[in-house]
Amino acid sequence: MRGLIAFGLLAVAAIAASVWLAEHPGLVVIDWLGWQLSTSVGIAVLALVVLLGLGILLYRIWQAVMGAPGRLSQSAKLRREHRGYEAVTRSFAAVASGDAEEAERWARKAGELLGDQPLARMVMAEAAEAGEDRVRAARHYRALLEAPETRLYALRGLTRLALEAGEQEAAQDFMRQAYDLKPDTPWVLDRLFQLSESSGDFAAAEKALKEARRRRAMTREEAKRKQAVLRQAKAQALAAEGKASEARRAASDALSDEPGLVPALALKARLERDAGDTRRAAATLEKGWARAPHPQLAALYRSLRADEDPLARVKRIEKLTAKHPGHPESEIALAEAYLEAKLFGEARRHLTAAKALGETPSQRGCRLMAEIEEREHADRAAAAEWLRKAEGAEPDATWICRQCGTQADDWSAHCPNCQAFDSLEWRSPRRVARTLPVAAAPAAGGATDAEVEVVEPELVPEPEAPKRAG
Structure with a gap:
């Protein structure tokens, strides 16, 4: 549209100039080296326009001839780059599909065509890693450290290689560099946490978690869950070292983040029992049962008074299971207590309520029924039948x-x-x-x-x- 308007304006200007020259005729005389040339103004203007057009045409021809080598070189370069990028694409596709040999072949081709470009280095590093040539992959990743735009990518690759080689300290060093470079990158914070917790540096791991939460790299729920598991791992390590009081505090911290974390509940209750504080251990287990009934918690609860009368134990188990009535684990815990007290009818009833004997019986339910048949009726055939059913029953959790x-x-x-x-x-x-x-x-x-x-x-x-x- 703009070109059409410009053409129209030029046409109007040309017509206006022609009309003006026609209304104002004149004579142009050129006297040069004894020659004299005279013509009208209109003819002179026309000649000038023609000469100007010829000059522009000759300049364009000269420019095209002189620029031809450069254009040919640029065209060849573009074709070379196109082939190089195609080789990069094929190499990355081979890496993704697991064809290390094909990835290596196209990576070498990309390196030949693109030279020392970062993209070529990237594909050669990926191909070398896919082919398990870690030395060459590390060399390419280190070269990529020099370019600011590929430094984080290179640090991630070097971290991966260090972990595969079992070089934990080197991996942590690379991740610290990555954190200094991009502290708000989710994978950097997550990997920092993983490296710290796996090496037993619980303080650094908690710091990484807090930083990830602060920078919104993970949700509050995810951070609390990871922190709970981390604190429980710390509690287990302290307990293994014989530091019972510190282990108990760490387990309590874990439960403050995840109140239903069964391993933390069990460890805290066991440490309280071993310290002679059975009342507190019972409170811990009862509180935990309300959230997460589990056979390990039931076993610990029974162990708090190992020499008590079976009927007294029934009463205690009833108190425990009342925290989560109707749950299968509650029903099985009651069935075990009633079986020990020789109240076989109640044991059967609770096993049925636990749905441990229905169309898909559980192995634990079948074993308990075998024990009931053996102890109540001394019926070994019936007990053997239940044990046979246990072989094809739902496996125990x-x-x-x-x-x-x-x-x-x-x-x-x-x-x-x-x-x-x-x-x-x-x-x-x-x-x-x-x-x-x-x-x-x-x-x-x-x-x-x-x-x-x-x-x-x-x-x-x-x-x-x-x-x-x-």
């Missing part, structure tokens, strides 16, 4: 890592297999069905094979967290 599926007898802040933080949860192992060929009864057409489904309690690990996450 235990501590299981949600990251790798590893089963642990006791809780800890880290999975004993994959070392994931706060990954152990109390639940029943998943069950899988396996199909086994067996010989079927002979039919009219002869012997055939049949398939029988055998259901066994078995761990089914959940997908493992990406190795290089963070």
Whole structure:
């Protein structure tokens, strides 16, 4: 639109100039070196315009000829860069798909085409790491430290390599540099926390958590949960060193953040019991039962008075379970107490209320029923039948890592297999069905094979967290 307006204005100006020249005729005389040239003003103006146009045309031709080598060079450079970026894309795609050899091949190509550009260094570092060539990967990451725009990326890569090599102190040093560079980056704060807590530096870990919360890198609930687990890990470490009073305070701190943290409840109650303060231990367990009924808490509660009369124990267990009535663990705790007191009818009733004997009985429920049959009626056949049912029953709950599926007898802040933080949860192992060929009864057409489904309690690990996450 603007071009059309400009053309219109030029046309109007040209017409106006032509009209003015026609109304004011004149003569132009040029006398030069004995030659004399005379013409009208209009012709002179026209000649001047033509000469000016020819001059501009010749200048453009000269400019095009002189600039041709540069343009050809620039075009070649652009084509080279295009091929280099394509190689970068292919290398990153190969890294993501797990093809280390292909990633390395395209990374070398990118390096040849792009030279020492940071992007080429990045893809070569990623490809080297994918191919487990940590020395070369570290060399590329260190080169990337020089560029401000890739320094944080390089520190993250070097931290990862240091952790894989077991160099905890080096990893912490890289993360401190990353924190100085970008203190509000969520992954930096999270990794600082992980490194500090895994090395046993609980004070530094708590400081990292507070900083993450202050900078809104994690929610308040997430920060409180991590702090509770961290404090419980500290309490366990202190208890292992024989520092009972300090361990008890640390467990109390953990419970202030997460009142239903069963390992903290159990540790605090055990330390109070061992110190002779059974009244306080009972209060701790009763308060904890109201939030999180658990067999470990029930066992500790029974141990507070190991030599008491079975009927007196029933009364105490009734007091405990009244904090969370109707919960399966409450019903099973009552069933165990009534069984010990030889009140077999009540034991059966509470097992039924716990839904431990229904269509999907639990192994614990079946074992208790076997004991009831044995002690009440001395019926070994019935007891054996319940024990047989236990083999195919719902597996008992235990501590299981949600990251790798590893089963642990006791809780800890880290999975004993994959070392994931706060990954152990109390639940029943998943069950899988396996199909086994067996010989079927002979039919009219002869012997055939049949398939029988055998259901066994078995761990089914959940997908493992990406190795290089963070």
